[in-house]
Amino acid sequence: MNRVYVIGAGAVCAIGGNLEESLRSLEAGESGLVPAPASLTGTGLPVGLVKESDAVLEAGLGIPSYRLISRTALLGMKAAREAWKSAAPKIRRVGRIGLISGTSVGGMDLSEKYWKGHRDEIRSGRPLGEAALDYLRMHACGEGTAAIAEYLGLGFDFVTTISTACSSAANAIMLGARLIAAGELETAIVGGADALTAFTINGFNSLMIYSGKPCRPFAEERDGLNLGEGAGYLVLSSSSEGALCEVAGWANVNEAFHQTASSPEGDGPYSAMTKALSLAGLDPSRVGYVNTHGTATPGNDASEYAALRRVFGSKLPPFGSVKNLIGHTLGASEGIEACFCAASIAGLTSAWGRPDCILSNAFGFSGNQTSLVFLKCGEPSEAVTVDRKEIEPVPPAGFKRTSRGDYDLVAEVKISEGEEPDYKAIIKNANLRRRMSSLIKRGVAAGLECLSSAGMLDSEGKLKEELGGLITATGFGFLEDTLKFGDSIIDQQEKALNPQPFMQSTFNTIGGQLAQLLGERCYNMTYVHGRSGFGAALADAALLMKEGSGPVLVGWFEEDNAVSDSVLRQLGRKVLPHEARFMLLRAK
Amino acid sequence: MEERNELVQKLKGELIDALNLEEIDPEGIGTDESLFGAEGLGLDSIDALEIILLLDRNYGIKIKNPAEGKEIFKTVGTIADYILAHKAE
Incomplete structure (x- = not known):
């Protein structure tokens, strides 16, 4: 180290x-x-x-x-x-x-x-x-x-x-x-x-x-x-x-x-x-x-x-x-x-x-x-006492090298827009669910379903084992909420604004809601760097496992939004995948 | 008393709408049931902000300091009493 x-x-x-x-x-x-x-x-x-x-x-x-x-x-x-x-x-x-x-x-x-x-x-x-x-x-x-x-x-x-x-x-x-x-x-x-x-x-x-x-x-x-x-x-x-x-x-x-x-x-x-x-x-x-x-x-x-x-x-x-x-x-x-x-x-x-x-x-x-x-340099300290597992170094920009040998993809769940499951059955906490926008529901449900299919949840929906990290990535995040709050600023002349869409527009909302639902105080990160942000999220997960962490939940989410799609198309870029996709990774 | 009862019923509907309490109907909220905290409906500080907006929008009542909400928003009944006491002003 x-x-x-x-x-x-x-x-x-x-x-x-x-x-x-x-x-x-x-x-x-x-x-x-x-x-x-x-x-x-x-x-x-x-x-x-x-x-x-x-x-x-x-x-x-x-x-x-x-x-x-x-x-x-x-x-x-x-x-x-x-x-x-x-x-x-x-x-x-x-x-x-x-x-x-x-x-x-x-x-x-x-x-x-x-x-x-x-x-x-x-x-x-x-x-x-x-x-x-x-x-x-x-x-x-x-x-x-x-x-x-x-x-x-x-x-x-x-x-x-x-x-x-x-x-x-x-x-x-x-x-x-x-x-x-x-x-x-x-x-x-x-x-x-x-x-x-x-x-x-x-x-x-x-x-x-x-x-x-x-x-x-x-x-x-x-x-x-x-x-x-x-x-x-x-x-x-x-x-x-x-x-x-x-x-x-x-x-x-x-x-x-x-x-x-x-x-x-x-x-x-x-x-x-x-x-x-x-x-x-x-x-x-x-x-x-x-x-x-x-x-x-x-x-x-x-x-x-x-x-x-x-x-x-x-x-x-x-x-x-x-x-x-x-x-x-x-x-x-x-x-x-x-x-x-x-x-x-x-x-x-x-x-x-x-x-x-x-x-x-x-x-x-x-x-x-x-x-x-x-x-201060030269001050005594026992720099770093984590248990490190021997895992091949990860090239930070990508994940292909590590995906082969160093950790297992235990489970993967994808929810696309229009293929919505019964959210009431998946997100049981009604008080949290009632405030979630559709993208938040989609992301949170994909995360929970991924944990569930990996056998990580007990019958009450609690984690059987501590997570090493909860990492998400997105391109434009909660753009619909962002635009909604932007509209209210203009339409209501900055007065008596509803804070909900502002709160929800924060990029790390899905990670935070998952942590709150699961009562999991683990490492929690959100990358917002277009498509490659997901690569960074996976690299971060690999690094966490290299540092000795338990299984890591990594997710991507993006909504189907005419505004972001139109901006990307005209910049000559690929439109981002409109889906919520979560993976559970575990070190071998 | 009649006025209060009517207001209480109206408020219950407005709260369900504003707070998106999708699984609760007006009869499911007791007039003297705690709105906040684990024992009652389990509302939180964000809901309190929504109620402040609701009072402003529907009753013209302004609450400047969110800390005041703690007492006023205890139950649907206390909110109704507050509205009745301040509507005259």
Whole structure:
């Protein structure tokens, strides 16, 4: 097992156009929260706005202005380029290199603008004009990552996108670390990007957890979060040369509690934090600072604080949140915050004192919770004590090599649109089922049927054996719900919106619902990178089994949607398979 | 009292629609039965948001702080009482 080092970092957020500037503001405690500009939303809610306009970002990146690029991708390019520039001089051998990026809504900033004036034209399924295609082509999360990869031009061996709501970037960092630890990659650019959108601002506002005032994480009188935008990337390497710090531990769990709420006792956060520390071989007393998820919603902060108390007892280290300065940057949050963690350990800022070890949290909808441990280089730790099975190395981009010999395909179940089974008989929990959209039902049912035909479920529908992971992939995800919520923003002038379609549109919903139905707190991941995202999901499953995990449930889901089909056709790409397909894999 | 009974019946139908309680008919919801928690219907915080929207849409009643919903939404009866008390305002 290789150690994993952070050798470069780059960030752009509401308090700085690069990492150095952001660190200065962080140290000064300067807030970047401002009332949202009218061009974005009429709500006037506080947001963490990146100061550079799209045009300024494009000019700085040397991108010709005739090329329409989503703001999410522009922010990502800027931060990833800074990270790579700071790392490149330290690298002797790049070796196999990957780019793994997290995002919550991808190129929504661009597509929602066009949707507003051209809904009927797009929905009709008629051939789209050039302008429409320009605006819509980057909507899918993977397109932004592909644009960043193309811009960096490093000849990546592996490129993928993770979307697990607010833990996306944390999971991207974790996957990069796991691939380097396992020897699959030698260098990885990992993090996330998200631009502010009317979609997300109205989404959180409809859930009544968006504060009208600058947010106050962990304060008694806190009343919700503020969103922000930005991007942050780390360069991870198997070589320690010039390293800022080490990524010593990581863990992802599903809280299996509720789609949007956190458990009052902090069960999920407790489990993520203790697992990450135990993987690092570190006692909690070694932690010098905790960078919390700390969104300032009443629920998150209570749950996270309860978990901190359980992990650290009476010896709670200093902890804090940067969300009162930069806002909650959703899928980018841990990307930016991990840069702050690495910089703190390297002594580039004293905003958080001089910690040698930082525990950093990121929690997302559908119970997706991740903790990372950053450690000063040379500090003693028992790097990684997992039982490793001998499995042939997996080429991260594919799965063909491993499918032959290393694990068995125990069961496979496919449900296509129009061939719907009796969902009441399969998804027995009526309270969860009644809220599911048809695609969610299809995916959840395919997952349950797959487990059932693999003999994994008892007569009550409970798992007989723990799962090693629950991994899904999709191209456009829950597009119908996304469009429905987009429509309501326009039709109801951002007022009294129903939060259901917003919640359901989160890409990791099926994985989260399965975890909740099964009461399974295992590793939970969602790839949103077109067709190849499913390859990444399978590679992740193979990696989990190589790390010693039990059987892994891997699924693909995509709905039959005229809008996504029409965009793909006109881009000259293949339409994605409209089905829910799950496989259960088990190491030999 | 008549007014309250009528309102209670109407509310039950509206709740079933808004919350998509497909397997329950109005007679299946007790007026004083807990809506939230494991003992009653098992509704949750998202349902509470739906009820807030319902009160706004159908009765013109605005609840700004979701925490207030906890007391108001205990049962169909308490929701009816709240509507009757606030409709006059």
